[in-house]
Structure formats: structure tokens, C-alpha cells
Amino acid sequence: MKPGLKVGLIGGGTMGSTHAEAYRVLDNAELVAVADLVPERAQAIAARTGATVRSATEIIADPSIDVIDVCVPTYLHRDFVVAAADAGKHVFCEKPMARSLKEAEEMKAACDKAGVRLGIGHVVRFFPEYIRAYNKVHSGVVGKVAVVRCTRGGFALPTAWKDWYANYEYSGGLVLDMIIHDFDYLRWLLGPVERVFAKGTRGRDYNRLEYALVSLKFKSGAIAHVEGSWVNSGGFHTRFEIAGEKGLIDYDSRKANPITLTVNKAGGAPGVPVPASAWAESPYTTEIRNFINVLDGKEGQIVDGNEGYESLKVALAALESIETGKPVNL
Template sequence: MRVGVVGYGTMGRVHSQALQAIPEAQLVVVADADPERRAQAQRDYGVDTVSSIEELLRAEDIDLVDICTPTYLHESHFAEAIKAGKHIFCEKPLARTLEEGQRMLELSSGYDKKIGIGHVVRFMPAYESIRKAVLDGEIGGAAVARTFRGGAKFPQGWHDWFADFDLSGGVILDLTIHDIDYLRWLFGDVERVYAKTTHGRTTAHLEWAFILLRFKNGVMAHVEGSWANYPGEFYTTLEIAGEGGMVSYDSRKTQPIHGVSIDGGPVAVNGSSSVSADSPYYLELKDMVDAILEDRPPRVTVEDALATLKVTLAAVESARTGQVVEL
């Protein structure tokens, strides 16, 4: 399967590396507007390079377009790949605005090729194991969840696009969306959102956000994301408490998963003694390739990604207005 990657920034490089481990996939071309990045792609993988998705679609007979460009470009690149009749994998978030996301859903309706969206936390073995334990009732009925994602410095991107809120959506849309999507995958639909952020309080490259989600099943979730740390170790944490116990995860620990029942005994979480060495980016792209070969939907569809985008943008709106947003 011949693959073209669009965008050779951080995620484009990560995806290109992950594709090397998939025997059924062959990276054949990379598109990027930056000549230095094109030269780097040639040095890294010896592939053809072009300066735009339009050139990529003309230059190579590819099967799968992997969109790794900044969020504000997703809709236009998605539309070009649809017009060319290609299978599509697109990095998260689906789009910068709900209107863009809805147009992308409309474009994909009835489309006869496969489309997957890169909500990679669904492919992280530790998070998958915890989800299974919770759904299997290992902690009883879930009541409260807490997540954190951050610890490293403000991200750098093409023309500093992360710092332009109109382009990136800030820390909520770019970073905490990972945990919002995971929690939706675990607990279902969200009914209320309230959020606070430091956006607009400083011109420095710093942003922190806290989001409170109430799910239709009654679960409450506290979601925290930070681009406000000094340069350091990026890490994530997850904690879910239920009627019968609690399970937690801390990526900084040698034994990252811990579970304890209400009577002090252990909670069974498959994979708790170790974490798979497989890259989740490899796993999500392998799922995409397999979906094409097996003629089935990828794990994360456009509909899934749009539902997550709706909740995340509700958090952005709540942070802007200071009001609860009902969904």
C-alpha cells in the first residue's frame, strides 16, 4: 500500500517513522511547504518530496493520504484527498471549527474509501487496559475520573501556529482533546461542560486549562492540560474511582498502572505489570492499513472525531464566556 504523508513537522515525522514498521505500507512521498523539511524527509527515508498536497496527488499513484498538517489546514487537505478518491488518515483534531468538521463529515458521507482520525490515546495499551477493566466492572460503577496531560514546554510549529489561538484553538483543542476523546470512548456522551483557561492573560508562550465534564451516565471528569511548564518531561496521568475501587496511571512510573479495591485488595488490570513496547502511532496506522485491507471501518471514524470536537469546542466556549455549556 503506497502512502503519502502531508506535512513533515513533528507529527509527520512520527507517522513516517511508524509507517516503516508496517510491512503492508510503503511511504513513497512527503509533501511540505518548507524546503528544509523536504530535504530532511529525503535524508530520513529516501522518498520523493513535493511542496503541496496537490503536487503529491499528481506526482504519485498513492493509496493512502496521511494528513499531518496544522489543524486549520485539515479541511482543505481532506477535501483534496476526497476529490482524488484516496483513503485518508487525518491527525486530530478533526478540524478547527465545528462548521469545518461538519463539512468534512458531509464530504465523507457515502464515500467508498476508508477514513480514520488520529485520536491516538485509544491505541495506548495502558489506557486500553484501564478502559477494559472499568467496563468489566473491576471498580464497580465508575463515579469520578481525573486526567492530566502536559509537563513539557509550549509546542513549536510552522510559523509558531500553536501560539495563534485562531489557528490552533490553544491547549484545550490541541492537547486536552486527547483525554476528552478517551473519556468519551469510555463513558459515552457528555451533557455539560465547564472550563477555565489562562488564555489571554499573558502574551508569553504559556497556557493551562481545566475542564469539568458531566456525562449523561452521571460520571464526572476533571480534565487538566498544560503548556505552562518549564522545559521538562512530558507526562500523563489518569485516575478513575468507582463504587468498588480505583485504578490509576502515571506515565512517569516504572509500574505505571495501579489498582486498589475498596477493601484494600488489588484490582485486576490486564497489562498492569508492564506497558507494550509498540508505539501507539504504529498501532493506529496499522489499524488504518488493516481497515483498508479488511474492508472495515477504522477504530476512530469521522463521526467519532466530530463528536469529540463538539465537546472540546464547548470547553473552549465555556472558557471564553465563563458559563456552563449544555450539550
């Protein structure tokens, strides 16, 4: 058994599996238990990590566990985070923080009352290209920022447990689930948002093709545009362009692939080129490392409950604007 903090993971889907890998790498935390409603998924993670498969209730009640990592669908975040805080556990919770501001407030209050740390998984703040760009902007490379454009997506609507991403009441769609990453990054880069105006396919003729365009005005004066797409345009990609008084930063993940692999299928049929990523460390690991090191007193926290709450506010404002056709002031 490794020294350090004992972690229980609730939810073994895509993000839960990814977080489980991070704990394998860290030397000051250990994943000791995993819970999932689908036993095979929990068993697969347990087999890879040495964790024990248990129920969520058992994990939260176990006094030997220090940290609960919550990777369940968005609409269930509040229940698990509050229960974990009430049991005196530190909590790391996937983004978006919650489905509503009220739920997020309850989560913050529970953690404050219990005196435990809450971290929210806004992992984009840990991606090297986004960190580099942030540092370049703050070292004055573009001067005062004027207009920022962000893009995220380009793949069909994700399918998951009970198709919860497709259920607006559960997930909030791509604005709340995915481009909240960009809202969070933009808030980090530019400070508070003044006004949001947005349009999306939801409420029109949605049919599982979700696409949204969001216009943001920041208190700094900067203007931003965020594109989110769950429509297939060749696969997941991200872009950002940061234009300022004296310079411009331009990033397109499709142009920053170190490896493009094309393998012919059986019979010599041409295959589909698939970009492979090449990280020294997964940003998901860096994100978890930060939270664990915060608990160890080694690092300052990058995304706490308040940060998660403020980014949630922007995403919910965009959803409100899509629904009402009016701008929303923050």
C-alpha cells in the same frame, strides 16, 4: 517496492515524521511521497524512508497513491482532507479533526461523497496504559465509574512552524490541540458528554503560559476533571485516576518509567535525568496499522470521522465555556 497501499504524506513536522516511521514498520503500506513547505524537512523524511519529495498538489493528483496522511497545522486540515477525498483517496488526518465544526462537517461530507475512509489520529486510544485501563473498567474492576481525573502536559508551549501552536485562531490552544486527547478517551470510556464547564489562562494574562481545568458531566452520571498544561513542571507527563463503585485505577506516567538515565555533562557537572520510553511498538504505529488494516478489510475502525467530530465538539464546548464563563450543554 513493498506490496500494499501507497501513501502520500502531507506535512513533515513532528507528527508527520512520527507517522513516516510507522509506515516503515508496516508490511501492507508504503510511504511513496512526502510534501512539506520546508524542503529540508521533507528531504529528511525521504532520506529515511525512500519516499519521493513532491508538492502536495502533485501527491493528491497522483492516481497511483491510495492514502493521504494529513499532518499539517489544524486550521489547514479541511482544505487538504477535502482535496484528497475529492481525488478519491482515503485520508488519515491528525487530531484535532478541524478548527471548527463546520470544517469537520465538510471533511466528513467530502469523504462520504467520495466513498473513502476518514481516520482521525486520536492516538491515546492506542496507548497500552489507556487501553488496559479501558479494558479493566469494562471488565468491572472499578464497578460503575463515578469520577475520572486526567492530566496531560507539564512542558512549555510547543514551538513549531510559524509558531502556529501559539496562534489561537490556528490551533485552538491546548484545549483543542492537546487535552482533546482526554476528551476523546473519556468519551470512549464513558459515552456521551452532557455538560462542560471550563476555566483557562487564555483571555486573562496568557503570555504563553497556557493552563486549563475542565469539568465534565457525562450522560452516564460520571463526573470528570481534565487538566491541561503548557506550563513547565518538569516535562511532559500524563495521569489518570478512575474511581468507581468498588475500586480505583491510578496511573501517573512519572511513576511508570522503566528507565531513568542520568548522564554527567562534560567536566563532571550533573545532568538532567531524562525518562526513556520502552514500547514493544509505538502507539503511533499501532494507530496507523489500524487505519491501514481497516482499508485492507482486516480490522474494524477505532476512530473514524464521526468519533473525531464528537471529540471536537467537546473541546469546542470547553473553549466556549472558558470564553463565556458559563457551562455548555451538549
